[in-house]
Amino acid sequence: MGSQVTYVDLNISRESAIRVSSPQSLPQDVCQGPRWHQFALKLGCAGIILFTLAVIGLSASVIFLSQKLSIEKSTMDAQEKYRSTQERRNETTEITSPLKCPIHWHLLREKCLFLSHTFYSWKDSLADCYTKKSSLLLIQDVEELRLIQSLIKTGGILYWIGLNFTLSEKSWKWINGSFLYSDVLKIDGDDDENSCAYISNEKIFSEDCHSDNKWICQKELNPVSVS
Numbered sequence: 001m002g003s004q005v006t007y008v009d010l011n012i013s014r015e016s017a018i019r020v021s022s023p024q025s026l027p028q029d030v031c032q033g034p035r036w037h038q039f040a041l042k043l044g045c046a047g048i049i050l051f052t053l054a055v056i057g058l059s060a061s062v063i064f065l066s067q068k069l070s071i072e073k074s075t076m077d078a079q080e081k082y083r084s085t086q087e088r089r090n091e092t093t094e095i096t097s098p099l100k101c102p103i104h105w106h107l108l109r110e111k112c113l114f115l116s117h118t119f120y121s122w123k124d125s126l127a128d129c130y131t132k133k134s135s136l137l138l139i140q141d142v143e144e145l146r147l148i149q150s151l152i153k154t155g156g157i158l159y160w161i162g163l164n165f166t167l168s169e170k171s172w173k174w175i176n177g178s179f180l181y182s183d184v185l186k187i188d189g190d191d192d193e194n195s196c197a198y199i200s201n202e203k204i205f206s207e208d209c210h211s212d213n214k215w216i217c218q219k220e221l222n223p224v225s226v227s
Contacts, residue, residue: 099221107221108147113137114217115151115159122196125160125215126175134219136162137199138174139185145199148216152201160215163187163197165206172197 101112112134120128129136139145139161152159162175172180172187180187187197189206196209199216207213 101221105219106151108151109144110221111218112221113148113151116214116216119212119214120160121212122160122164122209122215125213126162128215129217132217132219134217136160136175137216137218138162138176142185145185145204149199149201152199155201158198158200158205158207158213160196160198160213161204163204164209165191165193165195167193 099107099110101107105112105114107113114129114132114134116125116128126136137148137159139148163172163180164175165171166173169179170191172191174180185204187204187206189195191206194209195206197204198207198213199205
């Protein structure tokens with residue numbers, strides 16, 4: 001009897017130990033975590049992906065704009081260089097190109113002068129110069145006057161110039177609107193209404209504008225461009 005009791009007690013103790021040492025199974029939700037945690041994790045991952053894509057797109061845009069600006073700058077530099085080269089070529093051409101006046105016109109300084117062979121009033125002479133795309137002669141200084149008078153070979157030949165007396169202002173006035181300075185050019189004769197000026201190979205005279213005389217037209221001499 002004593003040996004059987006001991007066996008039973010031993011089995012009971014072993015079963016109790018097994019039950020105590022075996023861990024209880026946990027609920028499945030405990031291992032997986034709460035749903036809001038999973039949602040937050042997924043949302044965070046999506047945010048990281050979107051941020052990464054945005055950084056990549058911004059970097060690509062910056063690189064593209066930098067390349068575009070570089071190309072535009074290179075193009076503008078090339079165009080500016082081309083324009084500068086063309087301007088230098090044009091300046092060189094204008095400096096080296098010959099200065100020519102139309103046929104029957106005389107070269108004097110930077111002007112072309114036309115000495116008429118017929119006789120007109122001052123007003124008709126002014127109109128004739130206009131048809132020639134020029135104007136009646138304007139004299140800048142005494143030196144230019146001497147050069148022009150050297151073209152007039154006969155003292156009896158008189159030429160209208162672009163100078164007349166204005167009664168309202170009581171002054172001699174060039175057709176370009178500037179006034180005559182008496183200390184530069186002096187006119188012999190009366191200062192009256194309808195007084196116009198003409199020159200000979202010696203002096204400048206005052207004469208009635210309705211009188212018939214020859215006249216001198218002038219046009220500015222521009223360099224001829226050579227292609």
